Amino acid sequence: MAKEMWWQNAVVYQVYPKSFQDSDNDGIGDLRGIIHRLDYIKQLGVDVIWLNPIYKTSNIDGGYDISDYQKINPTFGNMTDFEELLDKSHQKGLKIMMDLVVNHSSFEHEWFQKSIQDDSKNNKYRDYYIWRDPVDGHEPNNWGSFFSGPAWTYDEKSGQYYLHLFAKEQPDLNWDNQAVKNSIFDMMNWWAAKGIDGFRMDVISLISKPDGLPNAPITEGALYGNSGDAAANGPHVHDYLIEMNKQVLQKHDWITVGETAGVTTSEAKKYANIDGTELNMVFQFEHVSLDGNQNQTLGKWSDKHVSLLALRSNLVKWQKALAGKAWNSLYWNNHDQPRAISRFGNDSPEYRLVSGKMLAALLHFMQGTPYIYQGEEIGMTNANFQTMDQYKDLESINAYHELVEQEHLISADVMMNYLRARSRDNARTPMQWDSTTYAGFSDVTPWLEANANHESINVDAALMDKESLFYFYQKLITLRHELPVITDGTFDLVTGNEKDEAVFAYTRKNAKEVLLVIANFTAQSVNRAYNIPKDSELLIQNYPDVTSSLLRPYEIRAYLFPN
Ligand code: TEU
Numbered sequence: 001m002a003k004e005m006w007w008q009n010a011v012v013y014q015v016y017p018k019s020f021q022d023s024d025n026d027g028i029g030d031l032r033g034i035i036h037r038l039d040y041i042k043q044l045g046v047d048v049i050w051l052n053p054i055y056k057t058s059n060i061d062g063g064y065d066i067s068d069y070q071k072i073n074p075t076f077g078n079m080t081d082f083e084e085l086l087d088k089s090h091q092k093g094l095k096i097m098m099d100l101v102v103n104h105s106s107f108e109h110e111w112f113q114k115s116i117q118d119d120s121k122n123n124k125y126r127d128y129y130i131w132r133d134p135v136d137g138h139e140p141n142n143w144g145s146f147f148s149g150p151a152w153t154y155d156e157k158s159g160q161y162y163l164h165l166f167a168k169e170q171p172d173l174n175w176d177n178q179a180v181k182n183s184i185f186d187m188m189n190w191w192a193a194k195g196i197d198g199f200r201m202d203v204i205s206l207i208s209k210p211d212g213l214p215n216a217p218i219t220e221g222a223l224y225g226n227s228g229d230a231a232a233n234g235p236h237v238h239d240y241l242i243e244m245n246k247q248v249l250q251k252h253d254w255i256t257v258g259e260t261a262g263v264t265t266s267e268a269k270k271y272a273n274i275d276g277t278e279l280n281m282v283f284q285f286e287h288v289s290l291d292g293n294q295n296q297t298l299g300k301w302s303d304k305h306v307s308l309l310a311l312r313s314n315l316v317k318w319q320k321a322l323a324g325k326a327w328n329s330l331y332w333n334n335h336d337q338p339r340a341i342s343r344f345g346n347d348s349p350e351y352r353l354v355s356g357k358m359l360a361a362l363l364h365f366m367q368g369t370p371y372i373y374q375g376e377e378i379g380m381t382n383a384n385f386q387t388m389d390q391y392k393d394l395e396s397i398n399a400y401h402e403l404v405e406q407e408h409l410i411s412a413d414v415m416m417n418y419l420r421a422r423s424r425d426n427a428r429t430p431m432q433w434d435s436t437t438y439a440g441f442s443d444v445t446p447w448l449e450a451n452a453n454h455e456s457i458n459v460d461a462a463l464m465d466k467e468s469l470f471y472f473y474q475k476l477i478t479l480r481h482e483l484p485v486i487t488d489g490t491f492d493l494v495t496g497n498e499k500d501e502a503v504f505a506y507t508r509k510n511a512k513e514v515l516l517v518i519a520n521f522t523a524q525s526v527n528r529a530y531n532i533p534k535d536s537e538l539l540i541q542n543y544p545d546v547t548s549s550l551l552r553p554y555e556i557r558a559y560l561f562p563n
Contacts, residue, residue, distance in 0.1 A: 004488070007198075008369065008487055010047035010369055011047055011364075011371075011477045011480060012046060012049070012097065012370070013041055014052070014372065015041075016052045016062075016374060016427070017029050017031065017051060017052060017063075017076055018062065018063070019430050019431060019447075020033055020431050021034060021036055021431060021433070022441055023035075025443045026075070026444070027446045027447050028075050029441070029442075030076045030081075031072070031082055031084075032077055034049075034051075034085055035081070035084060035088055038085075038088055038092055040459065041094065042093070042094060044372075044377060044474055046094070046477060047094065047095060048095045048096070048197065049089060049096055050097040050099070050200050050257075053066060053099045054072055054076050054082065054098075054099075055068065055071060055072065058107065059075075060106070060167050060170070060394060061147075061166065061394055062428070064099075064101050064202060065101075065104075065106035065107075065108075065169050066101050067105070067108035068109065086195060090195070095198070096196050097197055097199060097254075098200070099200050099202060100188065100200065100202060100204075102201070102202070103172060103204065103207050104164065104166060104173060105171065106169060106170065107168070107169045107171055111125050111173075111183075112125075112129060115129050115162075115171075116157065121158060127174060127179075128177060128179070128180050128183075129163070129171045129172065130163035130171075130174050130213075131155075131160045131161070132163070132213065133160055133161075134154070134159070139161055141213050141215045141225070142215045142218060142225035143216055143227035143231075144223060144225060144227055145164060145165060145167065145168075146165055147166055147167045147394055147399075148395075148398035148399055148401070149168075151164055151165055151227045152164070163209075163213075167394060172206075172209075175236070175240055176208075181240065181244075185243075185244060185248050188247075188248045189247075192251070192252055197255060198255035198256050200256075200257045200259065201259060201279070202259050204259060204271075205232050205237060205259075205260035205267075205271075206261060207237060208234030208235055208239075208240060209231050209234055210231065216230035217229070219296045219297070222297045228262055229262060232260075233267045238278065241258075241278040241279060242277055245276075245277055245278055245279075249279075250276070255280055255369075256279045256281075257279065257282065257283060258271050258278075258279045258281075260282040260284065261285055263284050263285070265284075265317065265318060265322065268318075269322065272322070272326035273326055274326060274327070280327060281328060281368070283329055283331065287314045287315055290306045290310045290311060290314060291343070297409065298409065301418040301419075301422060302418060303418055303420070303422070306344070308502065308504060309499070311344070312497075312498075312504050315366070316491075316493055319366055319367055319368075319491040320491065322368075327368060328367060328369070329368055329369050330370040331363075331370070331371040332344060332359055332376070333373045334427065335373065335424065335427050336427065337426075337427060338422055339380055340356075341356045341381055342426070344359055345359050347382065351523060351553055352379055352381065352457075353467075353542075354543070354553065355554040357472045357556065358520070358521070358542055361472075361517065361540055362517065362519045362556060364479075364480065364486075365476075365486060365506075365508060366508075367487070370480070372473065373427065375431055376473075377469060378432065378457060378459055378462045379457060381451065381453060382420060382421070383420075383426045383449070383451055384451065384452075385419070385423075385425065388416075390425075390449055391419065392425060392428075392447065392448050393423060393424045393425045393428065395424055400412075425448060428448055429450055430454075432451065432453075432454035432457055433460065434458050434459065472540075472542070475540060476540070483513070483515070483560070484510060485508050485509070485513045485515050485560075486515065488510050489508030489509050489510045489513070489514075490508065490510070491506060491507075492507050493506050494506060494507060494518075494530070500528075501522075502520055502524065503518065503528050504517075505518045505530065509563055512562065512563055513562060514561050514562070514563050515558060515560050516532070516558065516560075516561070517557075518530055518551065519554075519555070519556040520552065520553065521554070523554065525550055525551065525552050525553060526551050528549055528551060530549075533559075536561035537560045538558075538559055539558045539559065539560050541557045541558075542554070542555060543555055
């Protein structure tokens with residue numbers, strides 16, 4: 001790319017509005033709550049806020065079931081609140097990236113309601129969704145839903161099934177229909193006119209279904225074929241994104257990121273190509289899938305810890321493959337993933353802070369645009385729920401019913417462990433602002449229980465402690481803004497590091513400078529000798545002093561020296 005784009009040098013902060021800040025004491029976060037906390041986000045130093053869906057919704061899946069793309073979820077506020085949020089953010093130099101959820105709508109969306117009404121087979125909205133006749137009295141194919149059960153639901157009235165890769169309340173839109181595309185592009189242009197700064201596109205890799213909707217390969221013992229694999233990177237997905245780019249994206253200096261389940265590095269080079277014909281970057285899923293269950297029917301449900309060998313080789317693969325050809329996004333967690341420290345670091349009181357700093361620096365010095373998920377910057381941990389009624393996420397609840405009660409594949413205790421390790425609710429507990437009863441999130445019982453550890457892990461405490469994770473993130477963000485090598489430098493693993501089971505060491509290099517990052521990924525001290533030039537500057541570290549070649553538990557150091 002000839003010109004460096006602004007988003008290549010930016011850091012994004014993700015806000016899950018439902019859990020960020022409640023301003024009207026109904027136990028649910030809202031837009032005015034976010035407005036109230038803008039100065040906090042600004043203080044961190046980020047450039048962009050990504051807002052998870054704030055649209056009118058049937059509330060089955062955390063707002064990913066939109067019933068009106070041009071209305072605000074009344075529980076979150078109204079359009080005036082949104083405009084104020086956008087305005088105040090812009091005044092503070094913060095951009096707003098919205099969530100675009102157009103693989104599916106809510107079943108309550110007017111389009112779907114028309115698609116199932118009496119004259120449905122003759123009205124134009126029937127073809128807005130994916131309807132098929134039964135095959136031998138059954139579902140049209142063997143696809144399973146991401147949220148348990150089949151990916152098809154039968155409609156008595158018309159005698160046909162409709163497709164939903166997610167919940168039955170989230171019917172898939174038919175992107176092969178030009179009218180659907182036009183409606184979506186119009187809607188995007190309508191938001192553009194409001195002055196937003198970009199879109200994060202939900203499961204955009206799934207919008208083009210394979211011709212003929214064939215059965216998906218099925219692993220032995222599995223209940224359904226893997227619809228995610230079957231639908232990912234479908235035959236027309238790039239054509240559709242090129243069309244979207246022409247109709248909408250190229251008219252704006254936006255940030256765009258595609259959430260691309262099932263993306264490979266070669267597909268990513270198309271989605272996020274540097275010519276800019278599709279999107280700026282993608283969220284890939286490989287590094288957050290390495291610790292899944294051996295048993296493919298259990299899929300993500302596991303409490304396994306990934307080995308450094310597997311994690312490193314995957315991250316390195318992405319750094320190398322996209323260099324000069326596309327652009328990476330960098331993340332450890334989001335609203336669908338467990339908390340980074342609990343998953344990849346160590347959330348015991350002894351190591352929470354050092355391991356959190358290690359993970360932060362290790363990721364933020366790589367090439368790509370980093371994403372910080374709310375609470376990550378203060379080291380929030382997994383929820384540690386003990387009973388099923390504490391969970392609210394439909395993916396978790398449905399999986400429990402299917403795997404434990406219906407199929408008897410695993411015991412309740414095992415599943416509770418898996419949920420503590422992987423449930424999406426780990427990420428969705430209320431933001432921990434202070435040590436009061438409801439963590440400063442609300443004055444009433446929140447929709448999802450606050451983590452008991454908010455008494456010590458909270459924003460108030462972080463802001464009062466100069467050594468806190470918050471200020472460490474702030475420093476990393478400043479470094480990214482000031483040091484070109486973090487954005488433009490080439491990435492290389494330190495020679496011989498490929499097989500190291502404890503240490504992850506890499507360099508970033510441009511014509512002027514070299515950045516050397518050395519991280520101990522374990523709770524044990526290890527000895528490693530690295531060649532650190534005399535004229536190097538120690539940019540950042542997570543221990544108060546530096547020993548020679550001894551790397552203490554989760555120690556990270558980054559050195560800068562002339563090339
Ligand atoms: O998630 C897409 C996705 O690939 C899911 O499999 C997700 O990773 C899974 O829930 C993790 O176990 C997106 C959204 O981020 C998610 O919140 C939505 O539920 C989903 O799409 C449907 O819109």
